[in-house]
Structures are given as C-alpha cells and as structure tokens.
Amino acid sequence: MVRAGSGGLVADDFVEKGLVGIGWGDIGTLDEYDKKSAIESAIREEYPDWPTGRHRSSSSQLQRFRLGLSVGDRVVTYDSSRRIYHVGTVESDYLHRPDLLPEYPNVRKVAWVGVVERDKLSVATRNTLGSTLTLFRLSESAADEIERALAGQAATPENDEEDADKDENTILADSKSRAIEFIKDRVNRLDANEMEQLVAGLLRAMGYKTRVSPTGADRGIDVMASPDGFGFESPRIVVEVKHRSSTAMGAQELRTFLGGRHDNDKGLYVSTGGFTKDARYEADRAKIPLMLMDLDELVSALLEYYENADAKTRTLLPLEKTYWPAWAD
Incomplete structure (x- = not known):
C-alpha cells in the first residue's frame, strides 16, 4: 500500500x-x-x-x-x-x-x-x-x-454485517486501550512541576479553585484545593504529588503526609509509581478521608473531566476527541 x-x-x-x-x-x-x-x-x-x-x-x-x-x-x-x-x-x-x-x-x-x-x-x-x-x-x-x-x-460473506459489528467492537476496544496507554505515556513524560500543575488543573475541572505550592519546602502539600481557593471554605483538599518514583509509595510516606492534617481536611495522594498494599491499608484507616490516585486512576479522572479543563491544563496534556460509529441495541 x-x-x-x-x-x-x-x-x-x-x-x-x-x-x-x-x-x-x-x-x-x-x-x-x-x-x-x-x-x-x-x-x-x-x-x-x-x-x-x-x-x-x-x-x-x-x-x-x-x-x-x-x-x-x-x-x-x-x-x-x-x-x-x-x-x-x-x-x-x-x-x-x-x-x-x-x-x-x-x-x-x-x-x-x-x-x-x-x-x-x-x-x-x-x-x-x-x-x-x-x-x-x-x-x-x-x-x-x-x-x-x-x-x-x-x-x-452473507454474515459479513454481523461480523462487522463484532470486529468493529473489537477494534474499538483495542483502540481505546492503546489510546489510554499513549495518554499515560504522555502524562508520565511530564516533569514534577508539570505534574503538580496537571493535578491542580484536574481539580479545577472538577469545580475547585487551586493553589500550587512554590518549589521548595511545602510541608507535605503540593496543591491545595477548595471552593474559595484559600482553604477557608470546606471541603479543603490537600494534595501530595509524587512523580516518577522508581518504587511504589508505602505506608510510611502516607503517615508522614497525614501527620500535619487538620480534622476537617480531605486528602489526595497522587503517585505515578503506584502504592503498596500496606499504603492502601493505611489510607483506609486514616483519620481523615484520603484518596490514593495512581497513574491509571489519574488518567481516568482526566478523561472524565477533560471537557471542563482550562487552557493551561489542555496545554499540559493536549487531547482530541475521536468519534466512532454506534449501534442501537
């Protein structure tokens, strides 16, 4: 060809x-x-x-x-x-x-x-x-x-139309799987600062206002999100972002993150290297509501809220929509 x-x-x-x-x-x-x-x-x-x-x-x-x-x-x-x-x-x-x-x-x-x-x-x-x-x-x-x-x-073939539906559905599933892997590859290439900005952009797309900590000591907070952007209004979400770690985040890292949290805080811990089983157990028994987000979960959330993303977020992760034929049941 x-x-x-x-x-x-x-x-x-x-x-x-x-x-x-x-x-x-x-x-x-x-x-x-x-x-x-x-x-x-x-x-x-x-x-x-x-x-x-x-x-x-x-x-x-x-x-x-x-x-x-x-x-x-x-x-x-x-x-x-x-x-x-x-x-x-x-x-x-x-x-x-x-x-x-x-x-x-x-x-x-x-x-x-x-x-x-x-x-x-x-x-x-x-x-x-x-x-x-x-x-x-x-x-x-x-x-x-x-x-x-x-x-x-x-x-x-006489059954070609039926085969078409089956084959196209298989191709669609394969295309979606490949697309998600490509998106994960693109996200993983961001540097640490860009990753923090991307997570902040996701939270803005979800309806929050955000503040990203300047480079340096952040006392376990990379991003803070709340309805007013200052953390005076609830919910106040404190976010830690760990990117490109060679090992999964463990329970000790989560305990350090949880150490300085207020009772009314909500926690989000993003690790593109994933989490250990003990870390997930630690999150379940944390004193505040705490969500763990690995690379798969981050990309899934980004795709869900991408339509609401602002220009800054779309620049970090440019995506375009692809249409596919649909059939009625």
Whole structure:
C-alpha cells in the first residue's frame, strides 16, 4: 500500500501519470544516502521540530520505498472519496522525479491494471487496510482477497454485517486501550512541576479553585484545593504529588503526609509509581478521608473531566476527541 496523500488526494494523479510516489522532498534524492541512519539524520536536520518517533518512522518508510519494492511487485493505493483501491504492478526501480509530481518526488513507475471496491472486500481485509502509514505491506490474506476481487471472484460473506459489528467492537476496544496507554505515556513524560500543575488543573475541572505550592519546602502539600481557593471554605483538599518514583509509595510516606492534617481536611495522594498494599491499608484507616490516585486512576479522572479543563491544563496534556460509529441495541 502506498497512500496517495490524505484522503487519497492524488490517487487520480498516480493513475494518470502511471506511478506511485511519496513525499519528504526537502531532503532531495534518496540515492544520496547510503543507509537508513543517513536518511534519518537528513530528516532530523530538515524537520527539527518533529518528535524523534516521527523522524524514525519517516526514514523507515523512505528506505522501504527505495529498497523494499521490486519490479513486478503488486502495489495498491486508496481513493477514499470513491471508496476504491487502485491495483497495479511496479515497473521501475526507485526514481527521484520532482517534475512528475512535485509534492511526491520519490516515485516508482506503475502499470495500473484495475480497481477494487472497498465494499466488495471482507470486514477482516478492510480492517487490515486501515493503517495511516504512508507505506506498508499488506497481509498475505488481504493481498489474496484483493487479487480475487480484481478477477471478479470475491463476494462479501452473507454474515459479513454481523461480523462487522463484532470486529468493529473489537477494534474499538483495542483502540481505546492503546489510546489510554499513549495518554499515560504522555502524562508520565511530564516533569514534577508539570505534574503538580496537571493535578491542580484536574481539580479545577472538577469545580475547585487551586493553589500550587512554590518549589521548595511545602510541608507535605503540593496543591491545595477548595471552593474559595484559600482553604477557608470546606471541603479543603490537600494534595501530595509524587512523580516518577522508581518504587511504589508505602505506608510510611502516607503517615508522614497525614501527620500535619487538620480534622476537617480531605486528602489526595497522587503517585505515578503506584502504592503498596500496606499504603492502601493505611489510607483506609486514616483519620481523615484520603484518596490514593495512581497513574491509571489519574488518567481516568482526566478523561472524565477533560471537557471542563482550562487552557493551561489542555496545554499540559493536549487531547482530541475521536468519534466512532454506534449501534442501537
């Protein structure tokens, strides 16, 4: 699969000009680079604001386009506006031809042989074709089904609609799980001060006003939250935030935190390293209401109240909403 830009924007150009192409034209011809690491260095220099993962992914795809395709290989590109896959055969080695399609100067000549309608493919195959990568290898089963469809031999199974619901629900569950792990990764990369600000932002999203202690001695209070922001009105929530600890917080740390609390205080102890069993037991028997929040629980709360989060909090943790088809029972 070689994607023709976002939404298959240049699929018609691919077919009309008899080629497939990919971008990253600012680094020039790939023939200048003797190995993948050289491509990655060029990309890093040309696009310094990109994250490291994007540098690596881009260099991998460029190297694969240059060396991973052979004359005679099948190639597919997708036109999402018409929901069709163009199928062709690679006819050339790698070429650098910005004159053919300036935005996609790294090309291979292709003889296009036909199209396959997306709706004619099984749900399983459609799911495997959903990657957003510019270039990726199809599974053997997906490639075989496309070849059969191209020959007019494929037919959508009678129970495909039922399978679609099952498969899409499985994909949704998997996507949610991955998304949460990515969010946890992002939260975990914050430094200690940013984590305190994030927890304060969560409390503001829940309707409280907050004060974050300045760096230095805080007598066991990193954040204080209350209806008035000064702690005069109840509930007065005192918060301790421990971030990037190599070990789970134990009972002794909780006892230290609880030592200076007033009878009417409410406690929140956030530890991205988690808590020991003894610590959770200590929290249950604490003299004041005390909630323990590990990384999983923190992210869960952030997702629940993110719609109410202010700009400062959203800057610390930028998230965007994704919509998914829903079915009535």
